Amino acid sequence: MQGLHLTADLHHCRCDSVWLVDADRLGSWCVQTVLACGLQPVGQLLHRFPDSLHGPGGITATVLLAESHLCVHTWPEQKAVTLDVYVCNFGGDHSVKAHALMDALLARFAPERAQHNSLLRGLPAPAA
Numbered sequence: 001m002q003g004l005h006l007t008a009d010l011h012h013c014r015c016d017s018v019w020l021v022d023a024d025r026l027g028s029w030c031v032q033t034v035l036a037c038g039l040q041p042v043g044q045l046l047h048r049f050p051d052s053l054h055g056p057g058g059i060t061a062t063v064l065l066a067e068s069h070l071c072v073h074t075w076p077e078q079k080a081v082t083l084d085v086y087v088c089n090f091g092g093d094h095s096v097k098a099h100a101l102m103d104a105l106l107a108r109f110a111p112e113r114a115q116h117n118s119l120l121r122g123l124p125a126p127a128a
Contacts, residue, residue, distance in 0.1 A: 003088040010081040010111035020076035040066035
């Protein structure tokens, strides 16, 4: 089975700060965006961390996909976000959808700077 794993580290995000601290709003947007990109959400887990002396707590938002997962981690005190999009390509190539999802996430957070990584994982499916 082969898959595509995309990650991005976003720095100095220029989005409205609500996207970095409101877990329900971010979670709903993530599910809508996953669907708009042609992927299938099958579950979701959201966690908001408590506020600290450094500022408001961040979020971990995970959307389980039939194709694999999306994870978003926010650090509002640093205006930073890390992204993780992984799709397995067992039943078909979902790479274009994964890239579309990553592009939508980048547009949402509007970072001044982003570090991107792409990793092909696993072996190609055997010929039928």
